[in-house]
Amino acid sequence: MSKVFVHVGMSLDGFIAGPNRGPKNPLGDAGTSIHEWMFRQQAFRDAHGLGSGGETGPDNQRLELLVNRIGANIMGKRMFEEGEANWPEEAPFHNAVFVLTREVRSPWKRPGGTTFYFVNNGIEAALAKAREAAGAKDVRVCGGNQAIVQYLNAGLIDELCISLTPVLLGQGLRLFDGIEKTRISLDLIESASPSQAVTHLRYAVKLR
C-alpha cells in the first residue's frame, strides 16, 4: 500500500522558512540556511537539472531514497506561486503535482515530466487524485506549512520526515503552527546524522 508522507527541512527552532517570504524571496530571509545541506546533494542537483558535482555520501543516499518514493506531489497555492516564479523551465518534480487552490486553471505541463493540476475541491479530493497518479509509489505533501498541517490534522499523513538543521531562524513560518496536538501522535521510526550537517528524523503519524 502506498503511503502519504511529508519531507520538509526545519530549523532547530521549528521554522521551515524565514520571514518576508514572497515570489522574490521564496524561502524568506535566511531561509536558505535550512536547506544548504540539500542544495549540495547530487539527488537535488539531478532533480533541478544542475549537472554533476554534487555530494554522493550518506545524506545524498537518504535524500535519493525519499525522492525515489515519490509518485505524485501535493502543494499549497502559495508554495506553487513562489515556485512558479523561481523553478527552471524543467520544473524539479518530474511527475504530477496537485496544487490546492481556488484558481480554476487547466493543467500546466512542463518539460521533464512535471504536470501541475489545480484542485479546487479540498485536500481529500487532491489526495485521491494524487494517489491515483502515484500508483504503487508514494504521495508527498510538499508544503507549505498550512498544507502540511491541514493534512496532519485530518489524519491523512502516514509518515513525517524532517531534515532538522543546526540553524536558528528566530522568526518565520513555523512548521507546526495550527497543529491539533490532541488529534495525532508520533512514533519515532529512526534518526540519523551521518555527516553532522543535518539530522534526518522519520516519524510514523497516527490518529489518537
Place this chain on the structure above:
Amino acid sequence: MSKVFVHVGMSLDGFIAGPNRGPKNPLGDAGTSIHEWMFRQQAFRDAHGLGSGGETGPDNQRLELLVNRIGANIMGKRMFEEGEANWPEEAPFHNAVFVLTREVRSPWKRPGGTTFYFVNNGIEAALAKAREAAGAKDVRVCGGNQAIVQYLNAGLIDELCISLTPVLLGQGLRLFDGIEKTRISLDLIESASPSQAVTHLRYAVKLR
C-alpha cells in the same frame, strides 16, 4: 577546561513546558509528556531518591553521562520556585545550585549535598561562582528558557544538549523564544535515538 552546557527536553514543535505553568503545575499542561522517557531512567530515579527499577539501557547511559558531568547548576528564579514546591526534601541536584534572582536570601542547604545559592548580580557573576564550585567538572544551566536564552545570547554556553521527544505540545514555553540568531551558530556534534523514545542531540555553540 570545564564546560558550560545546557541539557533540556524539547517537544518536536520546540516547547520545553506546556501552558499554565506554576508551582502546582511545574511542567505546564501536558509538559510531562516531554520527559516521560527520562522519568523511566535509573539515573533519574537515582538523583530523585526513587530507588531501583529504572531502565538501564542506552538512554540511561546517555543521561548518566550528562549527570556525571555536572559540578554545579544554574537556574532561573521561576524554575527554582516551581521546584521548591515540588522537589523532595533531598533535592535532586546533589551539588551547588546558583539561582538567578533579585531575592536576597541565605544559602539553603538540603540533605544529600544540594545547596541553593541566591545570586543577585547577574548571569556572569552566577557563572563565575558556579565555575568555581564545579572545579574540574562542568556547569549545567538547567533552565528555564529565559535563563538558557540569556546565557546563549551572551555567548556563555559551550554545548547545547537537547532530548527531542516525538511529542507535539502546540503551546507553552518555547526553548528559543528571544534567541538572537545572528549572535550564535551551532555545530551538530552528534545525534542518536537508540530506543526511539527520544532523540539525543548535542550541539557545540559558537559566537559568530
